[in-house]
Amino acid sequence: MQGLSPSDVIKPEVREQTAYTLKHFKADVKLDQNENPYELPDSLKREVVDRVLARPWGRYPEFVPAATTAALAKFTGWNPEGILVGNGSNELIQAALAVTLGPGRTVVIPQPTFTLYKLMSKTLQARIVEVPLNSRDFTFDVPKLVEAARSADVTVICSPNNPTGTLLEQDALVEVLKNAKGLVLLDEAYHEFSGQSAFPLLATHPNLVVLRTFSKAMSMAGLRFGYMMAHPEIAREVHKAKLPYNVNIFTLAAAELVIERQQVLTAAIQTLIHERDRVMDELRRRPLVTAFNSSANYILIRTAQPARAIFDALYAQGVLVRDVSSYPMLDRALRVTIGRPDENDKFLAALDRSLDQVLETK
Numbered sequence: 001m002q003g004l005s006p007s008d009v010i011k012p013e014v015r016e017q018t019a020y021t022l023k024h025f026k027a028d029v030k031l032d033q034n035e036n037p038y039e040l041p042d043s044l045k046r047e048v049v050d051r052v053l054a055r056p057w058g059r060y061p062e063f064v065p066a067a068t069t070a071a072l073a074k075f076t077g078w079n080p081e082g083i084l085v086g087n088g089s090n091e092l093i094q095a096a097l098a099v100t101l102g103p104g105r106t107v108v109i110p111q112p113t114f115t116l117y118k119l120m121s122k123t124l125q126a127r128i129v130e131v132p133l134n135s136r137d138f139t140f141d142v143p144k145l146v147e148a149a150r151s152a153d154v155t156v157i158c159s160p161n162n163p164t165g166t167l168l169e170q171d172a173l174v175e176v177l178k179n180a181k182g183l184v185l186l187d188e189a190y191h192e193f194s195g196q197s198a199f200p201l202l203a204t205h206p207n208l209v210v211l212r213t214f215s216k217a218m219s220m221a222g223l224r225f226g227y228m229m230a231h232p233e234i235a236r237e238v239h240k241a242k243l244p245y246n247v248n249i250f251t252l253a254a255a256e257l258v259i260e261r262q263q264v265l266t267a268a269i270q271t272l273i274h275e276r277d278r279v280m281d282e283l284r285r286r287p288l289v290t291a292f293n294s295s296a297n298y299i300l301i302r303t304a305q306p307a308r309a310i311f312d313a314l315y316a317q318g319v320l321v322r323d324v325s326s327y328p329m330l331d332r333a334l335r336v337t338i339g340r341p342d343e344n345d346k347f348l349a350a351l352d353r354s355l356d357q358v359l360e361t362k
């Protein structure tokens with residue numbers, strides 16, 4: 001850049017951050033992004049294409065996608081006026097933080113958690129108060145969270161938390177909601193695997209904002225779709241920070257059809273929950289591995305070896321997991337997504353070989 005350096009124009013809070021990136025390694029067994037390994041049926045995909053072919057591609061989508069919002073209102077039981085749709089829930093995280101945070105505003109973020117929250121909060125120049133999870137089992141430190149929420153404009157909670165898989169119990173969430181000064185942004189990206197949702201609390205707690213995604217249990221990560229449920233007055237304000245026409249007609253059609261046919265996903269979700277419990281039992285039989293309780297479709301593990309060495313040894317055998325050892329408190333930790341039973345078996349066998357190899361080369 002001739003004559004102009006990034007430090008002249010880019011905010012220092014942005015320059016000091018590392019971008020949210022992921023190298024796309026190719027692998028036979030891909031267990032690194034908490035996706036659903038079961039694709040939607042081809043017949044359903046074709047129906048989406050037919051619906052989209054019947055619409056003009058040269059015209060914008062509706063300003064407010066009324067049909068999708070109505071379908072979501074029916075699906076969730078929430079007031080359509082309090083529902084916003086996004087190009088992935090990431091976009092709604094950005095919009096919700098954009099209308100609440102800025103210099104002089106405070107956000108509470110438990111750590112470790114989904115990194116986008118801190119990155120966005122920094123970009124918006126907010127004051128960040130980090131509340132560490134309990135180091136023994138990565139459960140939420142509820143008294144500290146409640147205390148911090150008392151003076152925060154936004155309190156972020158991912159439940160189940162990524163990458164630890166820990167759930168915030170409903171009574172603890174109520175405690176946070178009752179004491180929070182500002183909004184409580186509850187990210188339920190993995191709620192389908194947890195058997196718990198904060199949904200029943202929405203009607204009685206106007207400071208609760210629930211974020212959900214179609215990228216995980218709903219098997220639509222490639223199409224980018226997420227939604228927010230909040231008090232209509234809050235939704236109206238967040239709407240102002242969303243880009244117009246943010247969700248394209250293809251994704252809207254797919255989301256509507258997946259909601260209509262939601263039963264096509266039931267068996268896959270049940271299998272994944274069952275597999276998570278099976279893989280957890282298997283891991284707990286291995287003395288060299290610590291596996292932490294998970295209410296999501298992934299498991300956080302720790303071994304005595306450097307995470308990178310185990311990651312590389314797994315990858316050499318065609319199994320891709322996520323090295324999360326650079327997250328706060330997650331030294332020597334890896335996160336493994338639950339795949340199909342055959343994929344999980346390959347992971348377990350590859351893990352055993354990796355542990356042997358890494359021990360031998362020490």
Ligand SMILES: Cc1ncc(COP(=O)(O)O)c(C=O)c1O
Pocket residue numbers: 033034087088089090091114158162187189212213214215221224225226
């Ligand atoms: C907690 C959490 N929230 C949001 C997202 C992003 O979801 P989306 O694909 O809807 O943007 C993820 C993805 O990994 C996540 O783990």
